[in-house]
């Protein structure tokens with residue numbers, strides 16, 4: 745039987761691009777994400793407004809942390825194009841957070857003060873801490889592997905949900921923002937940077953990249969699950 749490192753190393757010499765190799769580490773989780781009742785509830789309109797409200801509040805906290813993680817990715821990039829790309833996306837994440845306040849929060853009867861008062865929940869805090877930890881202490885490739893599922897899972901979920909849409913106008917508005925062609929172009933540029941790194945990475949670093957990708961894909965599932973359950977701190 746081959747070890748995990750050998751399996752990953754054998755993939756690296758095969759025809760798959762680095763991003764496609766990473767995707768295999770999250771593929772089973774991605775299949776579960778599409779079946780999650782939060783997402784099926786969004787598209788058939790049965791998702792409770794309380795669960796969606798929880799999601800939007802937690803996403804505000806998540807986006808603030810994610811922007812900082814992307815700034816760290818930007819700082820570690822050596823290619824000036826990649827520095828600019830991730831710095832731009834860090835800035836976009838803050839803009840998205842503000843936009844959320846204006847459109848979705850208002851439609852949900854929420855205020856910025858309510859978001860701050862709710863604070864970052866257990867799953868948001870765990871996911872954000874993992875991202876910031878890897879981006880601060882890992883290599884550039886590890887940092888990229890950790891932030892990648894956020895882009896990629898959302899693009900693919902957005903595309904899938906667009907085909908289903910939603911009878912609820914608020915849910916349809918959210919779906920449209922991630923299924924847009926502009927967002928598709930953002931994700932393709934990040935995948936191109938990832939593939940450009942593929943040949944420079946050693947075997948142990950490659951294994952760590954796969955681990956980070958698998959963990960943050962799981963956190964994406966957990967983020968929707970936390971909203972579905974409206975998970976709070978136990979104490």
Ligand SMILES: Cc1ncc(C[n+]2csc(CCO)c2C)c(N)n1
Pocket residue numbers: 803806807810833834836837840894895896898964967
């Ligand atoms: C839990 C969670 N995961 C991913 C995204 C999607 N997302 C947020 S910022 C960004 C890139 C730069 O704008 C992307 C793809 C989200 N909103 N919430």
